[in-house]
Amino acid sequence: MNGVLPLDATRADIIRSLLTVGYPSRKEAVKVVGRWRERMLVAMATGYLDRSLRTTRYFRSLEQTEKVGVSFLLGEAFTHWYAQRHMDVEYLVHVTGVRDCKWVTPAKSMAVKSGASPPPLKSRPDFIGIRRTERHVFESKGRQRKPSGSAEAKALGQVSALSSINGKKPTTRCATFFMLKAAGAEGKVIDPPEEQAQIGVVFDERDAMAKAYSFFLDNPTVSLADQIGPGYVGREIETDVFFGIDKKVLAAISERPASARARRVRVQEIFSILAGQEQVHEARRSDNESPGPDGTLLVDRRPRNGHL
Structure with a gap:
């Protein structure tokens, strides 16, 4: 897996990912930056990346401290x-x-004993990936230049901090670097050799999945059948920019079963729904439509204009 990535993303992909990651939940985001965050993220992707994912003059005119913040969020979106x-x-x-x-x-x-001290915040990886029976670890870095050897070593240390996720060994540990450039975005993924990490993490996977849908769970949704197709609900974020979710998936994730066992069953139910719709969702992929394997769909119907 090590090496340069095929960057076949569209700007619609990046907008959908920005709306999905960036804060642990939308409620937390609102506390920090206000209810206009969703529109801000759309404006960020549109203003700082052109349709070929090259940085625009607006990005290149930012102060360096501003570039760091934008690169951080876009790096997370590219990792997603x-x-x-x-x-x-x-x-x-x-x-x-x-x-x-x-x-x-x-x-x-791989049985677990409770009570371990968590690694320091700066030593923990950014994300845990959930893929049916697999679990993955990711550390995300957004930059303007290629990473130095020390930066790579630090990221590899972070993804190597976890030896188990809910009692299971991670399938992969990925340190991802995405460089934002005028000539186009570049990416690099490093999958380090296994190390003898001593810390595991345990959490409720249904609740973790609900975090990924916080955009739809934290605010009311409306039918988007006329805007992006039947079976989708969600919201219009910006004029002619719609973010929707398969209503069957939303119905399944909206209720939190009382018992841990019932929540585990619910997780399998959601994966079954997604598996049944996989080809339908993928058929929607285009420059202006970004379907996700999680049942979400971003549609950007804004007219092309200028270099944006």
Whole structure:
């Protein structure tokens, strides 16, 4: 997996990913930056990346500290896109944002013992990827230049911090670097060799998946049958920009079963819904439409204009 990535993303992909990651939940985002965050993220992708994912003069005119913040968010969005598009990972959730997250010491058998001290915040990876029976670890870096050896080493240390996720060994650990350039975005993924990490994490996977749908769960949705097609609900974020979700998926994730066992069953039900709609969702892919393997769909119907 190590090496340069095929950057076949569209700007619609990046907008959908920006709306999915960036904060552990939309409620937390609202507390920090206000209810206009959704429109701001759409404006960020549109203003700072052209349709070929080259940086615009608006991005290149930013102060360096501003570029760092924008690169951070766009790096997370590219990581989300890569995980979904090229690794078939349905969900990327923040390690620090999962509900009732517990740090444990795994035994050799991968059973877990509670009470381990969590690694420092700066040493933890950014995301856990959930793909049916697989679990993945991601550290995301958005930059303007290629990473130095020390930057790569630090990221590899972060993704190597976890030896188990809910008692299972991670399928992959990925340090992702995305460089934003005038000539076009570049990406690099490094999958480090296995190390003897001593810390595991345990969390409720239904609740973690709900975090990924916080855009739809934290605010009312409306039918988007006329705007993006039957079976979708969601909202218009900006004029002619719609973010929707398969209403069957939303119905399944909206209710939180009381018991842990029932929540595990609900997770399998959601994956079954997604598997049945996989070809339908993928058929929607175009420059202006970004379907996700999680049942979401971003449609950007704004007219092309200028270099944007």
